[in-house]
Amino acid sequence: ARELTDRQIYFRDRDRNGRPTVRHDAKASTASHHVGLAAGSSPQQTAGSSHHRRGSGSGSGSETGTAPQYAPARMIEQGVDEILHLKMLESIVDSETPSTIVLATGDAAQAEYSPGFMAMVERALKKGWKVELVSWSKNISGMYRKPEWLATWGSMFRVVFLDDYAEELLEM
Structure with missing residues (x-):
C-alpha cells in the first residue's frame, strides 16, 4: 500500500482545466488521508501486480470493479x-x-x-x-x-x- 502524494491528491481533486472539483461521495473527504488497497489484497499483492487493477488480468473477478478499502495513514x-x-x-x-x-x-x-x-x-x-x-x-x-x-x-x-x-x- 502506498500513500497518495500531495501532488496526486492535488490533481485528483481537479478537473482537466485545473479547477477544483466537487466530490459528492462519502469517501471523498477522507480519501486524501488514507492509503488504498484493493479489496481482499495485501499491500505486497497490490504493489507490484497488475491483476488487481480494474479491468486487467483474468482472475475470478471478485476484485474487479470493487472500490478500494482505505487504511488510515496514521x-x-x-x-x-x-x-x-x-x-x-x-x-x-x-x-x-x-x-x-x-x-x-x-x-x-x-x-x-x-x-x-x-x-x-x-x-x-x-x-x-x-x-x-x-x-x-x-x-x-x-x-x-x-x-x-x-x-x-x-x-x-x-x-x-x-x-x-x-x-x-x-x-x-
Whole structure:
C-alpha cells in the first residue's frame, strides 16, 4: 500500500482545466488521508501486480470493479515505526560488538505494540552502543533533551540537529 502524494491528491481533486472539483461521495473527504488497497489484497499483492487493477488480468473477478478499502495513514506510519523498532533490536542482538546507531527521528512516544524509539535507544545504550539521533530541532521530543537523561549517557548519546545543515539540504 502506498500513500497518495500531495501532488496526486492535488490533481485528483481537479478537473482537466485545473479547477477544483466537487466530490459528492462519502469517501471523498477522507480519501486524501488514507492509503488504498484493493479489496481482499495485501499491500505486497497490490504493489507490484497488475491483476488487481480494474479491468486487467483474468482472475475470478471478485476484485474487479470493487472500490478500494482505505487504511488510515496514521496506521501505516505506526506499522513502519514498529518495523524499525524490530530492525533496531535485530541489529543490537545480532552484532557481536556494539557500534553506532544513527536514528533519524525525534519521536519518543510509545507505539501500539512496542515501547517506542526512546525505549529502543535506551536498550542500545545499555548494551554499549553509541546512538546519534538526527532530527529537526522543532520535531524532537523533550524526552531526548532532559538534562538527567543526557547526563546518564554522556558521550554515548548525541543529538545532531538538521537545522545546522538546512542550507546544504535545501540546495539539493
